[in-house]
Amino acid sequence: MADGMAVSQLREGTPFRLRASGLAGTVGALIGAGGQGAAYHASIGGKPFVLKWYHPHVLEADTRLPGRIARAVERGSPDPRFLWPIDLVEVSGREGLGHLMALRPPRFRGLRDLIAAPPARIDPPLVVRARTCLSLAESFLHLHAKGLCYQDINFGAVFIEPSSGEICICDNDNVDVNGAPASVYGTKKFMAPEIVRGERMPDAGTDLYSMAVMFFYVLHAWHPLEGRAEYEVALMDAEEEMRLYGTQPRFMFDPADASNGPVAGFHDAIVRRWRSLSEGVRRLFVQAFTAGLRPGPAGRVIETQWRAALARMADSILACPACGYEHALDAEDADPDPRRFACVACGAEVPLPPRLLLGRDAVVLCQGAQLHAHHLDPARPFVYGEPLARVEAHPADPAVTGLRNLTADTWTSRLPDGTGAAVPPGRTIRLVDGLEVDFGRRRGTVAAGQSPTR
Incomplete structure (x- = not known):
């Protein structure tokens, strides 16, 4: 050959x-x-x-x-x-x-590098991982909406820009009309159980399963079905692979079946990351790898469900001040309980920074957090690109934070006492409880930091 x-x-x-x-x-x-x-x-x-x-x-x-x-x-x-x-x-x-x-820009790295051995491994922050998944969901939504099927979603097909989560998808010569005779079965560990068992060829429905596996890998650097059952395998051969991924697949975080749950001392890092994700994203993973282990559309999570949950999670991420471990809060909690929660990694208390309330949405305003078109323009949902605003610390007092206007337009603001001020391009406005900002196409209100219950 x-x-x-x-x-x-x-x-x-x-x-x-x-x-x-x-x-x-x-x-x-x-x-x-x-x-x-x-x-x-x-x-x-x-x-x-x-x-x-x-x-x-x-x-x-x-x-x-x-x-x-x-x-x-x-x-x-x-x-x-x-x-x-x-x-x-x-x-x-x-x-x-x-x-x-087209030539892939050199700034992109293979998604496989998320699980590569050091020093080749890349370790983007949680918000970048969430946006990577969101971009994948959007891309495959548009592909499936054209009546097409990718057939072979896997690590080798996707490249990521590690600082932003921007992606590009290669190996598109397997794409075909959904329902046409498939040219490939897929890639090991990404194939839906019915394909592993030889009962079905790839289609848009099995793409949804493979996409969910990809998301779990991106967020956890681990396979969703590799819990205790995989840990106890003495020799991984074809028969064991068929059992784990085909005939007896079980999610390692299945709330109704702990038989393939995580092993203490071995899966601890996976458990920490699982506990740190938003409830909305965890709920979709449970659906994808319980009901979604069976063929058919009823259990498979569709792209728009992932997109909404991942966007909310990306807006609700903050780091533990003691160890830096990142957590995602549930942005649906418009009025969080004032009790405190502990970091899932070190146990330290994690305070809740200010949040920007945008209708039913909320963005955690940690230092360095950015606002994009997705946040400020209702006509451009899920569009990120260049930031339109950024949270910055005051140069003389890091405890004081402000929101810098990175657009070419002037914002208007109003404090709780009724006084208002213009925020020209390039200027910063201090983040205080009750501050209202008119961004032009959307209005937002700042809610002071509290410490929510986890």
Whole structure:
């Protein structure tokens, strides 16, 4: 097989032509090769791209592949976060096929690095992990809304910008119309139990299960079904894998069945993270890995459910002042109980900072917290991008915090005593209890910090 792959590879400098547009380009240096084909740097008119060229045996085995890519090119990307095929690539005098796609920016890291061994491991903060999941939910919502199925959601397909949670999704040549004959079964540990058992091929419903597994991995760096049952396996073979992920799958945090629960002293870090998540997100995980272990739409959590819960959680995260461990509060609690709660990692008391109440939504105003279009413009829900406001400490007194206007518009504010002031671009307004701010398209009220019950 290795010799066949070498024969199928292209030489640097080889000219190629795009089938639909007729544009000509040149093959650049090899990026890497795998089971499906090889990826190369490519140039068209001086602009950089990536060319994926398929091994001959792949085209022979997957006869639907050229048609899938041609249809993908014709319909266009369902979401900008997919590195979607731009055009089919042909090389004069050579049999075979490839496709062109955008070059992934170097700031992105493979999502697999979340569970890599140090020093390769990345450890983004909880708010970034939540926004990564939210972006994935949005991307697959748009893909499924087009009547498409991804078929093989897995670590290798997703890349993350570790400081923001921005994502890009690769390996889109498996995408097909939902219900069409599948070209792959999926990737081990991400496949729905019915696929593992050989009862079903991938579709949009099994995508939802794989997506939930991905979310659990992103937030916990662990698989949701690997509790006591996996811990007690002496030799992980095909039979044990079938039992754990196919015939007897059990969620490690199933509230009705503790038989596959976490093992004290081994899963402690997973338990801490689970306890630190918002109730809304935990509730969806329980549904996804109890009722959602069975095929059919009834138990599978859909993208809009994840999106709403993850957005709320991202807005409610604060760190323990003693050890820095991050917790998510339930933003639904508009009037939290004033009793205190303890950090799940070190047991220290964690006070609640001020919050900005925006209708039914609330944002925890920790130092460094940011507001985006999602918060300030009702017409742009779930849009983050550049921050529009940021919480900053007073340079002379870190205990005093303010909200800096990062927009080009002037806000208006009103204090509880009725006095008001303008907040021009670049200026900061002190956060005090009862402060009202008119951001232009939305109004918010600051609620003083308390210490809620967990």
